[in-house]
Amino acid sequence: xxxxxxxxxxxxxxxxxxxxxxxxxxxxxxxxxxxxxxxxxxxxxxxxxxxxxxxxxxxxxxxxxxxxxxxxxxxxxxxxxxxxxxxxxxxxxxxxxxxxxxxxxxxxxxxxxxxxxxxxxxxxxxxxxxxxxxxxxxxxxxxxxxxxxxxxxxxxxxxxxxxxxxxxxxxxxxxxxxxxxxxxxxxxxxxxxxxxxxxxxxxxxxxxxxxxxxxxxxxxxxxxxxxxxxxxxxxxxxxxxxxxxxxxxxxxxxxxxxxxxxxxxxxxxxxxxxxxxxxxxxxxxxxxxxxxxxxxxxxxxxxxxxxxxxxxxxxxxxxxxxxxxxxxxxxxxxxxxxxxxxxxxxxxxxxxxxxxxxxxxxxxxxxxxxxxxxxxxxxxxxxxxxxxxxxxxxxxxxxxxxxxxx
Numbered sequence: 548x549x550x551x552x553x554x555x556x557x558x559x560x561x562x563x564x565x566x567x568x569x570x571x572x573x574x575x576x577x578x579x580x581x582x583x584x585x586x587x588x589x590x591x592x593x594x595x596x597x598x599x600x601x602x603x604x605x606x607x608x609x610x611x612x613x614x615x616x617x618x619x620x621x622x623x624x625x626x627x628x629x630x631x632x633x634x635x636x637x638x639x640x641x642x643x644x645x646x647x648x649x650x651x652x653x654x655x656x657x658x659x660x661x662x663x664x665x666x667x668x669x670x671x672x673x674x675x676x677x678x679x680x681x682x683x684x685x686x687x688x689x690x691x692x693x694x695x696x697x698x699x700x701x702x703x704x705x706x707x708x709x710x711x712x713x714x715x716x717x718x719x720x721x722x723x724x725x726x727x728x729x730x731x732x733x734x735x736x737x738x739x740x741x742x743x744x745x746x747x748x749x750x751x752x753x754x755x756x757x758x759x760x761x762x763x764x765x766x767x768x769x770x771x772x773x774x775x776x777x778x779x780x781x782x783x784x785x786x787x788x789x790x791x792x793x794x795x796x797x798x799x800x801x802x803x804x805x806x807x808x809x810x811x812x813x814x815x816x817x818x819x820x821x822x823x824x825x826x827x828x829x830x831x832x833x834x835x836x837x838x839x840x841x842x843x844x845x846x847x848x849x850x851x852x853x854x855x856x857x858x859x860x861x862x863x864x865x866x867x868x869x870x871x872x873x874x875x876x877x878x879x880x881x882x883x884x885x886x887x888x889x890x891x892x893x894x895x896x897x898x899x900x901x902x903x904x905x906x907x908x909x910x911x912x913x914x915x916x917x918x919x920x921x922x923x924x925x926x927x928x929x930x931x932x933x934x935x936x937x938x939x940x941x942x943x944x945x946x947x948x949x950x951x952x953x
Contacts, residue, residue: 554941559903560769561777562690563762563929566754567804569777574806575825577798580784580791582834590836592855595829599627600634602823607638607709614821615703616711618642618668620656622722622850622857622866623713623824629860631711632664640666643703645695648674649879660865671702675884676875677928677951681935685947687811690936692928695875696809704816714805715825718797719833721842721849726750728847730792740783744775747782747795756922758908762930766902789838797834881924887953889913889927896930897937897944904930 558568607614612635616628631640644657654670661668676695683697684690703710717723733746748755756762763769781795813820823829833841833852842849857863877885890913893899899906909930912923919927938945 554937556767556903557773559690559933560763560767561774563926563933564755564759564769564774565751565799566691566693566929567800567802568689569798569803571803571807573802574810575802577802578794578830578834580781580786580794582831583786583790583794584835585787585790585837586835587837588835590832590840590852592852592859594832595852596630596856596859598826598829598832599630599823602826602829603631603635603711603821606819606821606823607635612637613639613707614641614709614711615707616640616642616666617699617703617713618644618657618660620644620653620660620865621713622853623716625660625862625866626853626857626860627711627713627823628660628664628666629857629862632666633860641703641706642666642668643699644668644670645698645702646670646672647676647695647875648672649883650876651874653874656865660862663862663865669702669706671698673698675951676880677884677888677931680932680951681939681945681949682947683812684932684936685939686815687808688936688940689808690929690933691804691808692932693875694808696805697812700809700812700816700818704818708817709819709821710813711821711823713824714809714820714822715801715830716850716853718793718801719824719830720853721793721838721851723792723796724842724847724849727789727792727842727844727849731788731844734788736788740779741775743782743788743791744778747778747792748774753922753925756926762905762908762926764899764902764905767904787838789842789844793834793838877924877928878918878921881919881927884951884953885924885928885931886919888951889931892931892934893927896934897942898930898934901937901941904933 558570561568561570616624616631618624618628628642631638642661644654646652646654658668680692683694730746730750734743760769778795781798782791786794841851843851854863857866893909896904898904939947
């Protein structure tokens with residue numbers, strides 16, 4: 548049984564709208580617009596490479612060279628695996644990949660990379676992504692459902708103390724190209740901060756739904772203005788369009804979702820993270836780099852600096868333009884597990900009885916025939932996580948070891 552956690556309704560509203568809680572204290576400092584003021588220098592890939600190597604060397608104990616690489620087959624994880632193999636030949640390296648059922652299978656590419664680098668590769672098959680959601684939520688103590696990292700850390704901790712990952716690669720080096728193009732098509736340099744915020748949110752449309760206000764009851768006191776106010780400093784400044792997006796992205800899910808969640812998982816499983824892309828020096832260096840050295844707007848290709856390093860290490864042939872990173876097909880997850888689980892837990896939800904969510908909204912979408920829009924799938928998953936969190940920490944009538952089976 549767990550200690551009761553106070554329910555901060557502003558935090559809950561934010562998680563159900565942004566998928567992160569900007570009202571918490573971050574574990575690394577927030578960045579300000581000054582940190583993204585561009586310079587005229589040409590970033591050095593040698594400088595970036597040396598800092599990655601230095602951070603890894605400082606983090607790994609001399610007595611324990613066994614280390615796991617979270618390998619998705621994307622730019623960040625492929626590069627870090629290659630750097631680790633070449634510069635730490637004495638290390639006992641294992642690459643770990645997760646194969647999610649009914650989702651894009653990234654493991655064949657990861658296997659090719661591991662074979663090319665001559666490192667061990669372990670693939671974990673996961674049929675029901677949600678099966679241990681109560682356990683994961685009991686560890687992170689927050690109502691999140693997108694917890695693929697729980698499965699990564701849990702499985703790697705059985706064989707290794709150190710986990711090497713590319714956290715921060717997308718935010719610092721320009722990995723969210725699917726959003727950059729859309730954002731620039733919606734606004735220009737003369738657009739008001741308010742319009743930019745709404746355009747930015749429209750590029751994160753999977754985090755909220757068109758009738759977002761309707762899913763809350765009056766007790767939740769949901770207001771879009773509260774959300775807009777938290778984002779305003781990132782868009783009411785002198786930065787150019789894309790650097791404003793970089794600033795908002797760094798101070799978004801990275802700072803207020805993934806890093807706090809990951810830190811709790813590392814602590815629980817006694818794992819030491821190795822995150823060289825988030826070293827203080829590299830953050831400072833990369834945020835000031837000219838935007839065109841990180842993202843090519845004409846080709847819509849990002850992470851240009853890291854791709855140059857991929858070429859240097861002769862592993863660029865394995866990495867495509869598509870973004871990879873332990874992706875789960877939420878629509879298939881809904882079809883095979885999610886819908887029935889949500890019906891089981893949300894038909895008579897504690898969060899609805901307590902006055903936080905609107906039963907008529909739930910009933911309306913439960914009655915929908917045919918395929919569910921992915922935005923609503925994500926929303927139902929978020930509400931399922933809220934309900935489980937509420938049962939664990941508020942009503943305390945759920946066991947963390949409960950398995951979400953059908």
